[in-house]
Amino acid sequence: MVNKKHPTRSRISLAVTLIIASFLSAFLLASFSNRGSEYWVVTHDVSAGHQLVVGDLESSHVDLATSAGLYIPVKESPLGKVATAKFLAGQLLSRVNITSSNRHNATSAVPISIRATDVAAGIVEGEQVDIYWVIDSQNGEFPTEPVMILGGITLLSLDTKSKNFGTDASLTVAVEETQVLHLLQATTHGRLVVVRADV
Numbered sequence: 001m002v003n004k005k006h007p008t009r010s011r012i013s014l015a016v017t018l019i020i021a022s023f024l025s026a027f028l029l030a031s032f033s034n035r036g037s038e039y040w041v042v043t044h045d046v047s048a049g050h051q052l053v054v055g056d057l058e059s060s061h062v063d064l065a066t067s068a069g070l071y072i073p074v075k076e077s078p079l080g081k082v083a084t085a086k087f088l089a090g091q092l093l094s095r096v097n098i099t100s101s102n103r104h105n106a107t108s109a110v111p112i113s114i115r116a117t118d119v120a121a122g123i124v125e126g127e128q129v130d131i132y133w134v135i136d137s138q139n140g141e142f143p144t145e146p147v148m149i150l151g152g153i154t155l156l157s158l159d160t161k162s163k164n165f166g167t168d169a170s171l172t173v174a175v176e177e178t179q180v181l182h183l184l185q186a187t188t189h190g191r192l193v194v195v196r197a198d199v
Contacts, residue, residue: 036063046087048154048174049107128197
């Protein structure tokens with residue numbers, strides 16, 4: 001005599017299997033969607049040299065995987081720190097671009113005026129620039145090699161309106177307070193040339 005499986009039992013087994021599979025898939029989806037942590041992002045554009053205050057930051061849930069250590073989680077407070085590079089609205093707050101607000105690391109906005117022809121064409125506010133000190137040789141003097149006095153600093157503002165007339169250009173750069181005198185001394189002799197740091 002041949003035993004036949006009851007069709008009702010087969011349907012019940014299939015239904016139980018489907019229910020278990022649906023619960024398992026829901027659990028896995030929930031697990032993957034909850035990966036990541038809360039990190040600080042800036043709410044508006046922040047210039048280099050700006051000290052972070054309430055209103056500059058908000059939290060955002062992000063899965064950064066192996067790069068998580070490069071950014072500031074919400075469990076750490078960055079308030080009072082100083083930005084050393086420009087941040088755009090919605091950008092994650094990275095550890096490498098903020099510093100302590102003590103006087104040795106804080107930055108200052110330094111205005112300088114240089115010849116319009118000594119400013120690299122196409123540079124815009126927020127870019128990283130290098131500043132070279134150039135001594136022009138006069139009366140047959142032995143030429144002096146140009147010296148880079150500041151590298152990778154942020155250009156905060158640039159007035160190019162006077163460029164068409166071949167006059168001076170006015171710009172403001174973010175410089176560490178310890179380097180302000182170094183930059184200003186270079187303006188008293190020779191000339192400064194502003195070069196784009198990354199082309």
